[in-house]
Amino acid sequence: MFKKVLFLLAIATLVSCGSSKSSKSKKTAYKPKRTVVTKKPTATRTTSSASASNRNTEVIESTSRTVVYSDVVNNYVGQFKDIAKSNMKEYGIPASIILAQGILESGAGAGTLSKNSNNHFGIKCHTGWTGESVRHDDDAAQECFRKYKDPAESYRDHAEFLTGRSRYASLFKLEKGDYEAWAKGLKAAGYATDPKYPDKLISYIERYNLHQYDAEVLGKDFTPFTRNQPVASKPKPPKNSGEGYYEVTKGDTLYSISKRFGTTVDELRRLNDMSDNAISIGQSIKIK
Incomplete structure (x- = not known):
């Protein structure tokens, strides 16, 4: 009888364990639902450049190419x-x-050479220079340029540089108000190697009316240039000049005469056997 009871207890225990395992095997781990969040696209902010586009830019080919605004x-x-x-x-x-x-030479003061050495005219060291200097790439790599304490010193040295060298002596025979002749004379005397150097100088003078300061010093009247000026019609030769000739009047230069008659300064010089651009009021110039 005792054995029978033990047998029944053993069976009951096995049945209980089997049901427990079965219930545990049916349980699954809790997995939270994944929520997908969709972000709304954000608008791209742009910076308006309207104010910048209203300003005129200048590309100045100084000893280091410089881009500046007209102001x-x-x-x-x-x-x-x-x-x-x-x-x-x-x-x-x-x-x-x-x-x-x-x-032109300093990039309106924004060029590398003018910033680093206050050299506003691109003057190189040359023989006899004992002041400070800097190295800068120009016609050749790492050329020697003069260095100044301040821009005013550079302006003074520029004046002494031109007046102190015989190669520029012909410039001082020109009229002080004839900026076209001076621009071309600087190139002819070897100040710059750029063949367009005179045209660039003349362009800045007329665009920014720099000749008004010549007029102030000389006590003369000043006529400002305006952009998109209408081209003046070809004037008739003065009565007393003869056909094919023009009589020089106040304010005339070979450059302005060449423009008025559709020719060139070189052609006028050839026609009139002129060695330079110097002319005088009342002079009769052959134009064709």
Whole structure:
């Protein structure tokens, strides 16, 4: 009887264990539902450049190609016009030429050479220079350029550089108000190797009316240039000049005469056997 009871207990225990395992095997781990969040696209913010597009840019081919706005050029002129006028009175160099060269050579003060050494005219060391210097790439790599304490010193050295060298002596025979002749004379004397150097100087003078400072020093009337000026019709030769000739009047230059009659300065010089661009009021110029 006792054995029978033990047998029944053993069976009951086995049945209980089997049902427990069965219930555990049916349980599954809880997995939370995944929620997909969709982000709304955000608008891209753009910066308006309208204010910048309203400003005229200048690409100035100084000793380091410089891009500036026209207001930078105007500020440069405002800063140095008095020095240019003073140098014109003392040394005889047109203020318009001084300022135009400063703009072109220094990038209106924004070029690397002018920033690093206050050299506003691209003057190289040359023989006899004992002042400070810097190395800068120009016609050749790492050329020697003069370094100054301040821009005013550069302006003074520019004037002394032109007046102190015989190669530029012919410039000082030109009229002080004839900026076209001075621009071409600088190139002819070897100041720059760029064949377009005179045209660039003349362009800055006329675009920014730099010749007004020549007029102030000389006590003459000033006629400003305006952009998109209508081309003047070809004038008739003065009655007393004869057919094919033109009589020089106040304010005339070979450059302006060549433009009026659709020819070139070189052609006028050839026709009139002229060695330079110097002309005088009342002179009869052969134009064809």
